[in-house]
Amino acid sequence: MASSLSLSVSVILLLCFAGAVSGQRLSPTFYSRSCPTALAIIKAAVTAAVAQEPRMGASLLRLHFHDCFVQGCNASVLLNDTATFTGEQGAGPNIGSIRGFDVVDSIKSQLEAACRQTVSCADILAVAARDSVVALGGPSWRVLLGRRDSTTASMALANSDLPAPSLDVVSLTAAFAAKRLSRTDMVALSGAHTFGQAQCQNFRDRLYNETNINSAFATALKANCPQPTGSGDGNLAPLDTTTPTAFDNAYYRNLLTQRGLLHSDQVLFSGGVTDGLVRAYASTPSRFSTDFAAAMVKMGNISPLTGTQGQIRLTCSKVN
Numbered sequence: 001m002a003s004s005l006s007l008s009v010s011v012i013l014l015l016c017f018a019g020a021v022s023g024q025r026l027s028p029t030f031y032s033r034s035c036p037t038a039l040a041i042i043k044a045a046v047t048a049a050v051a052q053e054p055r056m057g058a059s060l061l062r063l064h065f066h067d068c069f070v071q072g073c074n075a076s077v078l079l080n081d082t083a084t085f086t087g088e089q090g091a092g093p094n095i096g097s098i099r100g101f102d103v104v105d106s107i108k109s110q111l112e113a114a115c116r117q118t119v120s121c122a123d124i125l126a127v128a129a130r131d132s133v134v135a136l137g138g139p140s141w142r143v144l145l146g147r148r149d150s151t152t153a154s155m156a157l158a159n160s161d162l163p164a165p166s167l168d169v170v171s172l173t174a175a176f177a178a179k180r181l182s183r184t185d186m187v188a189l190s191g192a193h194t195f196g197q198a199q200c201q202n203f204r205d206r207l208y209n210e211t212n213i214n215s216a217f218a219t220a221l222k223a224n225c226p227q228p229t230g231s232g233d234g235n236l237a238p239l240d241t242t243t244p245t246a247f248d249n250a251y252y253r254n255l256l257t258q259r260g261l262l263h264s265d266q267v268l269f270s271g272g273v274t275d276g277l278v279r280a281y282a283s284t285p286s287r288f289s290t291d292f293a294a295a296m297v298k299m300g301n302i303s304p305l306t307g308t309q310g311q312i313r314l315t316c317s318k319v320n
């Protein structure tokens with residue numbers, strides 16, 4: 001009796017311990033005792049960076065997306081190439097395009113000074129994404145925390161798992177479904193293209209070859225995005241021409257008038273299954289805000305490392 005009781009107690013303890021090591025759930029209060037100033041430090045740094053350059057908010061949000069879609073939100077996107085692996089920054093969707101590393105590094109040094117080796121780089125990206133959206137007028141949400149950092153990165157997976165702007169609705173839906181995100185999540189998260197910028201090489205085909213594009217909009221953009229391929233590839237245009245630096249629902253209103261910048265934007269409103277949702281987000285900003293915030297929490301939950309998995313990096317661009 002006594003021994004079977006102590007056996008079941010040890011089994012329970014063992015199970016609890018196993019739970020702490022792996023498969024732990026993320027929590028909004030993860031750092032409230034270990035680093036109570038963490039969230040305030042990140043918010044202040046993001047607010048300052050966005051005040052200096054509004055586009056930085058878009059860049060930081062995109063970093064979190066590009067982190068989460070490649071082997072989960074493990075901060076793998078932040079790792080530089082090493083002798084043993086080729087990282088994600090040189091992958092097609094990232095090279096010459098993702099930015100915000102200096103802001104992340106500066107946040108990380110401040111956090112190391114406040115609470116050594118406590119706050120993960122993956123969590124910095126998740127919180128900075130939320131604070132960026134808020135700083136530019138968008139919705140807020142409680143960020144779940146407790147992610148740990150990877151010890152490796154994968155250029156091949158960055159190339160295969162990040163969606164390309166040439167995709168149609170079926171392929172976009174499949175790319176998000178592969179991360180257990182629904183079609184609604186896909187349409188809501190695409191609303192991130194309400195701020196930030198894209199390079200000519202990513203929308204040239206749309207300007208010169210597509211018919212579901214507003215002609216005045218196309219003509220204006222062609223001036224800074226000439227043919228043929230190769231000239232002006234890196235020239236920038238706002239993803240949302242109406243309110244380029246505000247996080248609002250203008251992205252969807254643009255789609256209603258064929259003013260989506262990327263092919264992958266306009267396909268969401270071109271006579272297909274997602275038209276209804278685009279109309280709803282265009283007419284009801286609160287519905288977009290609610291769905292966007294919920295989808296961000298889901299995206300932030302993509303297979304994180306928890307417990308004692310991975311590590312807390314001391315410098316976000318390299319493994320300890």
Ligand code: HEM
Nearest residue numbers: 058059062065097163164165189192196197198199202264
């Ligand atoms: C639906 C599939 C998506 C595709 C095909 C896509 C594609 C792209 C492309 C091609 C660019 C321009 C890159 C450049 O020219 O340098 C871009 C920019 C951006 N994307 Fe996406 N994206 C998608 C979803 C998302 C999601 C889910 C988010 C975040 C939740 C996001 C956030 C952004 C932001 C904020 C920018 C502007 C970044 C800046 O100005 O630095 N995108 N995206």
Ligand SMILES: *[C@@H]1O[C@H](CO)[C@@H](O)[C@H](O)[C@H]1NC(C)=O
Nearest residue numbers: 079080081101315316317318
């Ligand atoms: C990672 O690469 C960036 C850009 O080249 C560089 O500024 C940074 O110092 C590198 N990080 C490390 C730890 O070497």
Ligand SMILES: *[C@@H]1O[C@H](CO)[C@@H](O)[C@H](O)[C@H]1NC(C)=O
Nearest residue numbers: 071072074150151152303305
């Ligand atoms: C990120 O975490 C997931 C889930 O634990 C794991 O499968 C994956 O290998 C990790 N990625 C890296 C690059 O360590």
Ligand SMILES: *[C@@H]1O[C@H](CO)[C@@H](O)[C@H](O)[C@H]1NC(C)=O
Nearest residue numbers: 204205206208209227228229
């Ligand atoms: C337009 O489409 C044609 C045929 O698919 C292709 O050869 C051409 O390169 C495209 N033009 C641009 C600017 O993308």
